[in-house]
Amino acid sequence: MSELVFFSGTMDCGKSTLALQMGHNRSARGLQGVIFTRDDRAGEGKLSSRLGLVTEAVEAAPGMDLHGYLVDQMSRGGKVDYVIVDEAQFLAPEQIDQLARIVDDLGLDVFAFGITTDFRTKLFPGSQRLIELADRIETLQVQAMCWCGARATHNARTVGGEMVVEGEQVVVGDVNRPAEAVGYEVLCRRHHRRRMTSVSAHASVISPDVLPVT
Ligand SMILES: Nc1ncnc2c1ncn2[C@@H]1O[C@H](COP(=O)(O)OP(=O)(O)O)[C@@H](O)[C@H]1O
Numbered sequence: 001m002s003e004l005v006f007f008s009g010t011m012d013c014g015k016s017t018l019a020l021q022m023g024h025n026r027s028a029r030g031l032q033g034v035i036f037t038r039d040d041r042a043g044e045g046k047l048s049s050r051l052g053l054v055t056e057a058v059e060a061a062p063g064m065d066l067h068g069y070l071v072d073q074m075s076r077g078g079k080v081d082y083v084i085v086d087e088a089q090f091l092a093p094e095q096i097d098q099l100a101r102i103v104d105d106l107g108l109d110v111f112a113f114g115i116t117t118d119f120r121t122k123l124f125p126g127s128q129r130l131i132e133l134a135d136r137i138e139t140l141q142v143q144a145m146c147w148c149g150a151r152a153t154h155n156a157r158t159v160g161g162e163m164v165v166e167g168e169q170v171v172v173g174d175v176n177r178p179a180e181a182v183g184y185e186v187l188c189r190r191h192h193r194r195r196m197t198s199v200s201a202h203a204s205v206i207s208p209d210v211l212p213v214t
């Protein structure tokens, strides 16, 4: 029975790497997949992992009918055995419904990869719809870690290393950015709630030593 599976986790926990591995293992056995992505850091129509691997993908642009694309491919004689979707959080809820239709009406497995919540801990609309519709939700085994050593569960947006809580929901970016740039850092809930990034935690640790001692 074909399935819609949502592989979710924080940023930097290996989702894109797993997506590439699942595609590789299937293509090594002669299966053909369609890989969709949206707004990958490596550019349009790319699925990239921080381990350095990158593959061509179909950019799932806003308004694109993903079920219609598959029907078109297959009616032209194209062989499609499975579908991979990276950065699935960026898809519109209607596009997630189209993924469910691909599973139910075309009988294909759809493996979607994405983060669930944004820098304000709010669900992305695409992730919300995946949670509502997926047959299975898988949490990645490789855990990203907060600077304190706890499992990272939340994504913080940073500017100059400090956590920010205002801004657009979607700003494509990466972890470990130069200090002045807009970036992201994964944190445990405790430190996300306290807005304590590695930079601000380090500052609070060293500050007693730099105060004048009387
Ligand atoms: N130099 C490295 N050596 C080993 N593993 C690495 C290295 N750089 C990144 N990684 C692994 O890659 C993971 C990020 O993979 P990626 O697929 O890009 O994440 P995601 O798509 O979830 O944001 C990190 O959590 C880490 O496990």
Ligand SMILES: Cc1cn([C@H]2C[C@H](O)[C@@H](COP(=O)(O)O)O2)c(=O)[nH]c1=O
Pocket: 010, 011, 012, 015, 016, 039, 041, 114, 115, 117, 118, 119, 120, 155, 156, 157, 169, 170, 171, 172, 173, 174, 184
């Ligand atoms: C938390 C958060 C993230 N994003 C962006 C930043 C990256 O471009 C992607 C996540 O990619 P990854 O492969 O999982 O690292 O999402 C965003 O736009 N808004 C946010 O709140």
